[in-house]
Amino acid sequence: MTPPTSADTILLNLASVLILLCAFACLGSKLFDRYLGYYALQSVLLSAAAAIVAADLRDAALWALAVLTLLIKGVGIPIATRRYLVTRLSLKRDAAITLGLSTSLIIGAGLTALAYFAMRPATLPGKLLDTAAVPLAMAVVLLGGLCMVVRRHTIAQLLGWLIVENGVFLGAITLVATFPFIVEAGIFLDLVAGVLIMVALVSGLAQRLATASASDLRSLRG
Amino acid sequence: MTAIALQFMQSAVVLLFAPLYAGVLARAEALVQCKRGPSVFQPYRDLAKQMRKESAISDSASWIFRAAPFVAFSCYLTVSVIVPIITDEPLPLAFLADLIGGAFVLMLASFSITLAALDTASPLGGLGASRTTWIGSLAEPSLILVFFTVAALSNSDNPYLENHAVASSLSAYTLPTHLLGMVAFFMIVLAENGRIPIDNPAGSTEISMVEESRVLEYSGREYALVKWGSWMKLFLLSSIFMNVFVLPWGLGHADSLLGGLQGTGALAGKLAVCGTLIVIIDSSFAKLRFFRIAEYLGGSFLLALIGIITGYVIRR
Numbered sequence: 257m258t259p260p261t262s263a264d265t266i267l268l269n270l271a272s273v274l275i276l277l278c279a280f281a282c283l284g285s286k287l288f289d290r291y292l293g294y295y296a297l298q299s300v301l302l303s304a305a306a307a308i309v310a311a312d313l314r315d316a317a318l319w320a321l322a323v324l325t326l327l328i329k330g331v332g333i334p335i336a337t338r339r340y341l342v343t344r345l346s347l348k349r350d351a352a353i354t355l356g357l358s359t360s361l362i363i364g365a366g367l368t369a370l371a372y373f374a375m376r377p378a379t380l381p382g383k384l385l386d387t388a389a390v391p392l393a394m395a396v397v398l399l400g401g402l403c404m405v406v407r408r409h410t411i412a413q414l415l416g417w418l419i420v421e422n423g424v425f426l427g428a429i430t431l432v433a434t435f436p437f438i439v440e441a442g443i444f445l446d447l448v449a450g451v452l453i454m455v456a457l458v459s460g461l462a463q464r465l466a467t468a469s470a471s472d473l474r475s476l477r478g
Numbered sequence: 479m480t481a482i483a484l485q486f487m488q489s490a491v492v493l494l495f496a497p498l499y500a501g502v503l504a505r506a507e508a509l510v511q512c513k514r515g516p517s518v519f520q521p522y523r524d525l526a527k528q529m530r531k532e533s534a535i536s537d538s539a540s541w542i543f544r545a546a547p548f549v550a551f552s553c554y555l556t557v558s559v560i561v562p563i564i565t566d567e568p569l570p571l572a573f574l575a576d577l578i579g580g581a582f583v584l585m586l587a588s589f590s591i592t593l594a595a596l597d598t599a600s601p602l603g604g605l606g607a608s609r610t611t612w613i614g615s616l617a618e619p620s621l622i623l624v625f626f627t628v629a630a631l632s633n634s635d636n637p638y639l640e641n642h643a644v645a646s647s648l649s650a651y652t653l654p655t656h657l658l659g660m661v662a663f664f665m666i667v668l669a670e671n672g673r674i675p676i677d678n679p680a681g682s683t684e685i686s687m688v689e690e691s692r693v694l695e696y697s698g699r700e701y702a703l704v705k706w707g708s709w710m711k712l713f714l715l716s717s718i719f720m721n722v723f724v725l726p727w728g729l730g731h732a733d734s735l736l737g738g739l740q741g742t743g744a745l746a747g748k749l750a751v752c753g754t755l756i757v758i759i760d761s762s763f764a765k766l767r768f769f770r771i772a773e774y775l776g777g778s779f780l781l782a783l784i785g786i787i788t789g790y791v792i793r794r
Binding site: 270273280357368373376 | 648649651652653654657658661770772773776777780781783784787788791792
């Protein structure tokens, strides 16, 4: 075991474990308000993680990314989703879950273990800032995917997708922190566009069909 | 000599300050809900009042009912001598048990109260006994796994060694094993003390009570002992949570009485942190539906399990 030494590594470690816990909390809760709260918390932690990496590498572009993450993912998306989707459609409890919460949590634990076995910190290149965060990022990606599979409601699936994106971002800043700023900024634009499209689409759907749950898709089969 | 004095001091701290901790929690919760709330010294007044009253015992109660409060109370006193509360080195009697032994002693206390609840054959006592036993049986595997996360870090199940392992290196502190174990243990602390996601500590509706309904039959001195015991349990588990998991620093040295005093001061600060956490959770979550408690405790179990797996993988 190579114990992390610098203060930055330790803080990044702490942030990534908390990010993983947020993903688990999302997976284990049933209220839309809670999903959003956990996602917002996760994004704030993610921007803290980005700030830690930025401080370590003294990279102005990464600082900008941290601020963007905080503003867009930590504040913008949760508020927009709450105002335009959760409140407008008066969503409270997510009833369209295919598996029981315990079962999905158990599967989530299995996926986390899988992430650890697939990305053993010992096999990663040694000069990374924090090797322990990489399997955690992988686990967050898998948990977000699991959220999308288990949940049938479109908004829950949207949040699962956003969690996947958070996991990818965490992996990106720990693995290849020096990638071009323009790429990451482009991803942000995509994200905003995606959320906007989802807002428009889901409100339209809900207006026309009185529901936005994908579980009813089955009845449309020919 | 100093060590023995410190040993007495540690138990005295637990005995004397446990009601204060419960009182502060109740007051803080009331303040959060925009109520005035009882004074923080209310538990002491309650204890004094109950101690003076005579206790009424049902004709059908056997010696088990009479003995249970004393057994439970002495169990909590026993735990207070073996875990790190104010000093960072084991005190003379700490050899008695490790973490798993401490858990056994706590279980014995719960067991004796459960027996007493069944003894008088009152329906509510039986209800409470069955519920707490069910919750306890779900919490136990998770608790054992938390001890394994401790063992994965410090190669022992001694709370003092874990405290040293975590306090001496920040990198050990931020390992996923430790952090996940910490969260899992906190969920158990809430469950074991009947705090909000499991049970409402201030609730007095018979049909939904869990902890309280076991001791409904008690009155007078016995009731005071039972209540005092449950406050001590909350105090003990909170201080283990803070001293072993969250803030392993600031414990006093075991070579002078001054160290004990310093440790007591630090403990007050740490319990303030833990109490704030508990109050936040108490006032922002609702009590879980009874059969969802299994999901809650399953979550705690899984977090500890993931902690152990990550410890195992990182180590190789």
